[in-house]
Amino acid sequence: MAKAQNHRTVTLQELERALKVVAYCLLRLGPAVTPLLDRLEREIENAKKEDPYLRAKQILERHPRPSQALSINTPPVLEIAAPSSPFKCTTADEKQSS
Numbered sequence: 001m002a003k004a005q006n007h008r009t010v011t012l013q014e015l016e017r018a019l020k021v022v023a024y025c026l027l028r029l030g031p032a033v034t035p036l037l038d039r040l041e042r043e044i045e046n047a048k049k050e051d052p053y054l055r056a057k058q059i060l061e062r063h064p065r066p067s068q069a070l071s072i073n074t075p076p077v078l079e080i081a082a083p084s085s086p087f088k089c090t091t092a093d094e095k096q097s098s
Contacts, residue, residue, distance in 0.1 A: 012047045012054075015040060 019040040026033045048054055 010043075012044065012051070015044045015047060019044060 019037070022033055022036045022040055026037055048058075
């Protein structure tokens with residue numbers, strides 16, 4: 001009969017701390033712990049992929065100055081003209097200058 005096991009989620013911080021410990025052990029003890037180092041690196045990479053907030057933060061760090069077209073402060077605004085006119089799409093900047 002199998003025993004029920006308690007499982008809990010390991011945090012990214014715990015994985016990163018474990019990676020440092022294993023890296024230290026590898027330097028002191030030799031390559032015997034290399035599989036642990038490899039596994040922890042994979043687990044950290046997977047944890048980062050699963051965290052949408054962390055991914056968004058990394059994207060913004062890689063691209064610190066978004067173009068004006070993608071700026072959060074000036075989103076595009078769709079204005080509907082009079083019924084006899086076609087639809088008109090303007091940005092908030094264009095609207096302010098008119």
